[in-house]
Amino acid sequence: MKMTRWVSTAMALALASLLPSANPTLAATTLQMGHPTASNSHYGVASATLAEELARRSNGKFKLVITPNGAEREMVESAQIGTLDLLVTSTGPVGNFVPEVAIVDIPFLFKDYTHARAVLDGPVGQDMLKLFPDKGLVALAWGENGFRHITNSKHAINTPADAKGLKVRTMENQVHMTAFRQLGVLPTPMAFTEVFTALQQGTVDGQENPIPVITASKFAQVQKYLTLTGHVYSPALILMSKSTFDGLTPEEQQMFRDSAMVAAKAMREKVAAVEATGVAELRAAGMEVITDVDRSKFQEALQPAYAEYAKKFGKENIERIRDYAP
Ligand code: EAX
Numbered sequence: 001m002k003m004t005r006w007v008s009t010a011m012a013l014a015l016a017s018l019l020p021s022a023n024p025t026l027a028a029t030t031l032q033m034g035h036p037t038a039s040n041s042h043y044g045v046a047s048a049t050l051a052e053e054l055a056r057r058s059n060g061k062f063k064l065v066i067t068p069n070g071a072e073r074e075m076v077e078s079a080q081i082g083t084l085d086l087l088v089t090s091t092g093p094v095g096n097f098v099p100e101v102a103i104v105d106i107p108f109l110f111k112d113y114t115h116a117r118a119v120l121d122g123p124v125g126q127d128m129l130k131l132f133p134d135k136g137l138v139a140l141a142w143g144e145n146g147f148r149h150i151t152n153s154k155h156a157i158n159t160p161a162d163a164k165g166l167k168v169r170t171m172e173n174q175v176h177m178t179a180f181r182q183l184g185v186l187p188t189p190m191a192f193t194e195v196f197t198a199l200q201q202g203t204v205d206g207q208e209n210p211i212p213v214i215t216a217s218k219f220a221q222v223q224k225y226l227t228l229t230g231h232v233y234s235p236a237l238i239l240m241s242k243s244t245f246d247g248l249t250p251e252e253q254q255m256f257r258d259s260a261m262v263a264a265k266a267m268r269e270k271v272a273a274v275e276a277t278g279v280a281e282l283r284a285a286g287m288e289v290i291t292d293v294d295r296s297k298f299q300e301a302l303q304p305a306y307a308e309y310a311k312k313f314g315k316e317n318i319e320r321i322r323d324y325a326p
Contacts (some may be wrong), residue, residue, distance in 0.1 A: 016306060030063045031085035031244065032079075034070035034089060036192050042274065043215035046088045046143050046238065051261035054115040055260070071191040073172055080136040083326050088267070090145040090233045092171030092192075103313040105175040106306075108299045109322055110233040117144070117268065118326045120235055138245040140260030142235035143267040146210025146275065150225040150231070156290050158227070160184075160301035169195050169207040175309065176232065183304040184299075195244070210234055211278035212271050213270035220285035223237050227290040229298055236261060 008112075010165025016256035033050070035043035044066075051064035064086065073093035077264040078084035080097075104111075110116035119125055129139040137169040150157055150168070157163050164184035171178045172189045188204050198204045206223065214226070238260045245253060283289055309318060 007298075011041045027061070029061055030065060032067070033064045033088075033129075034075045034084055034308045035088040036070055036072050036075070036090070037068065037213060038216045039068045041068075041234070041266050042144070042146075042212045042270040045289040046188055046236070046263045047268040049266040050086070050238065050259050053194045053262045054255065057259060059212045062252075062255075069193060071193045072189065076137070076239065078240055079241040082241045084241060085244040086238070086240050087262075088143055088236055088238050090171070091171050091237060092176075094237060095173060095175065097135050097137070098128075100131055100313075101128050102173070102320065103177050103309075103317060104128075104235050105173055105232065106309050106313075106318060107176075107232040107302050108295075109318065111157050113147075113233075113268075113306055115324070116235065117142075119321050119324045122324065122326055124321055124324065133242055133321075136242045138240040138242050140238045140240055140257055141264040143238055143264045144271050145236045146235035147230040148210055148232050148234050149214070149226060149228050150206060150208045151214060151219055151226045152206030152223070152285075153199065153202070153224050156225050156227070156288060157229075157291055158292075159294070160298050165205075165257050166205045169198060169204045178305050178308055179231070179302055182302055189295045196222065199206070204281045210271070211282070212274040215274060215278045218287045220287045224286075224288060225290065226279075226287045227283060228293055230293075230295060231298055231302075236267065263280035263287070 035042045035047050035049055046179060047064070047066045051066060054062040054064065070087070070130055071145070072089040073096065075084055075087040075089060076097055080089055091101060091105055095105060110119065125142055132139040150163065152166055152168070154166060155162065160183055167186045168180060170187040170189050172182055172191070177187040177189060190198060195207055196217060196219070199207060199219065207219070208229075209230070213221070240256065245256070248256065279289055
């Protein structure tokens with residue numbers, strides 16, 4: 001009896017030593033990661049790159065399970081309560097959690113990609129990342145969604161007046177909604193996961209998104225007209241649940257930050273690659289693309305909204321970003 005117990009204990013110990021969980025250095029930690037679009041999109045590239053970098057740097061300790069096509073606001077909420085470990089999201093819903101960040105969603109704030117990336121990688125952008133831990137989140141790095149353009153199923157939009165009266169899906173973002181109201185558009189906020197069906201069923205006439213989202217989401221199937229308004233730059237963020245982050249060693253935390261930087265770079269490169277080929281692809285898929293857009297007309301039409309933005313964020317804070325030179 002005594003002997004048997006000893007033998008079974010010894011066997012259990014021997015067996016346990018063979019199992020990875022018995023050795024903390026070998027124990028794999030599986031983390032859940034979400035992103036809003038298809039796996040072959042820039043969000044998918046960011047997520048896959050993060051997974052690869054973490055696996056390599058941790059010798060396989062950290063393993064990410066990546067789930068595409070998640071609703072951004074819900075993913076942020078899940079990360080706050082710790083049921084999701086990591087996510088990539090546009091800033092679309094982020095201002096509802098960290099209000100100061102919504103300043104980056106102001107239309108015509110950034111001149112071009114170089115300007116936007118410099119601001120986000122510079123002191124203004126980096127200071128914003130420090131606001132997240134108070135909200136149960138750690139912002140690991142700025143990623144990129146891209147400059148947004150309007151699509152619709154009704155008619156070509158050449159001037160701001162052409163957009164009047166259209167029902168356009170917007171993100172759940174007050175800054176964007178203010179701008180679209182100003183254009184005379186009926187802004188209809190909804191989660192991105194609902195957009196394809198809403199366009200298909202005609203619940204809304206149009207939507208606006210960067211080229212890499214329009215291609216990855218196959219919107220050419222349900223939208224005829226694309227106007228290259230480039231009305232607003234849409235940043236993305238690689239976020240982590242603070243409770244998951246706090247459970248890591250300082251070395252591991254640094255590993256997550258470094259890996260996220262590599263993922264963000266890959267995301268920007270994917271955006272640039274799709275920007276180079278996406279419009280031709282959308283034309284080939286049957287879209288009529290309006291490239292000859294007088295953006296200054298759209299900017300003018302949005303002027304009154306700027307008073308509201310100045311009140312909300314401070315004129316000098318807006319100018320600091322608009323005039324930023326590294
Ligand atoms: O982040 O909601 C949106 O339109 C976003 O641009 C999209 O989900 C990618």
